[in-house]
Amino acid sequence: MTVILAVSNQKGGVAKTTSCLSLGACLAELGWRTLVVDFDPQGHLTLAAGYEPDEVEASVVDFLLAEASEADLRSLLLPTVMTNLDLLPADLRLATVEQSLTKREGYEYTLLHGLQSLTPLQWDVETLPREKYDAVLIDCPPSLGTLTILALTAAQWALIPVQCEYFASRGLLRLLDVIDAVRQHTNPSLDYWIFATLFDVRNAISRRVYEELQGHFKGHLLQTVIRLDTRLRESSMVGEPVILYAPRTRASQEYRDLARELVERLQQKESIE
Template identity: 40%
Template sequence: MHVWAVANQKGGVGKTTTAVNLGALLAEQGKRVLLFDLDPQGSMTAYFKYNPDELQHSSYDLFCHKGQIPEYLPQQIIVDTPHAGLQLLPASTALATLERNISQQDGMGLVVSKTLALLWDDFDYVLIDSPPLLGVLMINALAACARLLIPVQTEYLALKGLERMVHTLDMVMKSRQKSFQYLIIPTMFDRRTQASLKCLRMLKQDYDDKVWNSMIPVDTKLRDASKEGLAINAIDPNSRAAQKYRSLLETLQNGGG
């Protein structure tokens, strides 16, 4: 099982879009893929038309057993998506209460890792969509993943968020003695604007080989796909965004980042 987490300490940078589209492209290759929603906002869950406020079971359930995950539980939570081979472990808004209620309990940072251990033979890839703040949920995502993807919108405020994210990684690596293979993915790039061009130059200048050598463009097809609850390859496989996500997946599968 390959476990990738998608994270950034700034919202609205394309985390969910990146996770969904990479997951769908992996499923298109015949891989068994699980999308794991750890964000209390439930953007990935809502993407596939599930209501985070009305779910009977969600990723929140995994944190209600004092770090000991019942073997039956993960499969009870997992739901289907419209894409063959692509399943979802959805989130509920109840995740927002975790920091207050259970963050001090022992073992809470390894709940996702223990969950994936129970699913290890069921999936080839897991993509975790984590919340845009440092807390028990992001720590779970970082503890579970072997590779971290950091989407960064090509605008100035997103660069500041990236600084916080990299600082967080440094802290986690020191405290847990774990190194991360991570790739920064420029998103929402608009070559018609000086802001996007300048931010892309700054990314490459400041982070060098940690930055993917291409970018995800602004593309209305991505909005159309999300409206339909489908990934871009099912809406327009020849669109600019679809081509770029295929290129990104190729880079990741070839060991880049």
Template identity: 40%
Template sequence: MTGDTPFVLAVANQKGGVAKTTTVASLGAALVELGARVLVVDLDPQGCLTFSLGHNPDRIERSVHDVLLGDHAIGDVLLETEDGVTVLPATLDLAGAEALLLMRAGREYALKRALADVADRFDVVIIDCPPSLGVLTLNGLTAADAVAIPLQCETLAHRGVGQLLKTVRDVQAITNPELTMLGAIATLYDARTTHSRDILSDVADRYDLAVLSPPIPRTVRFAEANAAGRTVLAGRKNKGATAYRELAQSIKAHVSDGAPLATWASE
């Protein structure tokens, strides 16, 4: 990665069950393997990203909640992980931050301001936005250079995409005019069926949205890795880890050298 400031990617979809957290953790670990210094930000009060990287949210004293409200400096809250990524953790306290932030001026910029304090420590920041379009997601989008939308390759995958894209346009118009759309990341992909391919074609055509390549295949390894508090890259070789490594290489080349992103439509 190049430049004096990190590349900040928000991963957002208000629909649950789309492998959003898995994508953040796996991309982060894959970019670490490529030599990048990576920070992942957990903006979900459920703390799934925090847990999947080996930290129990119930045992964490300081979290992103304290950072957003200005109670602690971000550098005092960051945690290291076995996969090499640094995490800004979340706990259930974050659920209350949304109401408190709503009463503050400039609430959409709280995360952006915090990240500026550690900009020299990281090459990439990946933000795990919550499954909603509230002020926490707005913080993620306002702080980001680009946004990626994970989509599961199942029926009704497109539900909510239009609303999310409208939110992105609103953010571009009001709080972050530099925000760009990286594309959709296809998850739970089954190459053995035409169903997955049909869904990707429909989403790409319906929303004029690039689908990044490769699609991420469905594999039980993701659930096993999350339960162990590691990413899927930490285990023995599997197709899920391979796909995320390829995707990370494509994103790194795009950000560092301006190379075009590999897209599913071009295959």
């Protein structure tokens, strides 16, 4: 089964895009066939994966609008520098696609239906039976609009990066309300995980907010914490996942830990169900 995770938080700059690419790369390194989907009109994930959103020939927008065949959908995918990691890019039209989308009945399911029919780029038609992605990570925009609703409808999990600053819990509660609404309307089994990013160990507020998160969201809080590391900034600028750009740095280690923790949690869930 394909695990679909929507990396979402309406707050800007909390490392959604960075986490999407870094985690995607770590899952790919563990042998998971992984797709990262740029679902933000800013196109940052596309950039961070080494492509120009202005220059890609086709994108997730065509994926949303087209009544395309399976083969056409697959042609929208781009390879990345990592084996097992593909990208469904965004382009600037994503900002305006919402209006035409919402006129359609059942538009909330558009992304889900498209993703269900995708096969990995490295799928060898000759030798392998029909293959699916093991994981899909969707990079959501910093808003709770239509695109985020589509992503949460497609996902089994919302994966929520939180920067441990004042008001973080407040913003989180709004997002959890939206998750509840999505559960009621389009995706009853949606669940969520939270993890701390941009964590500054020297900052007392960071530590306090983290303790608050531990108190309020216990079963949902992942243990791995991603600390501040400028290598993450540099790696996005050169268009490479951090585990390739700086494989032995702390950020690479922490994202690898996060990927392993996710895999363990997913396996625990599977064995319970």
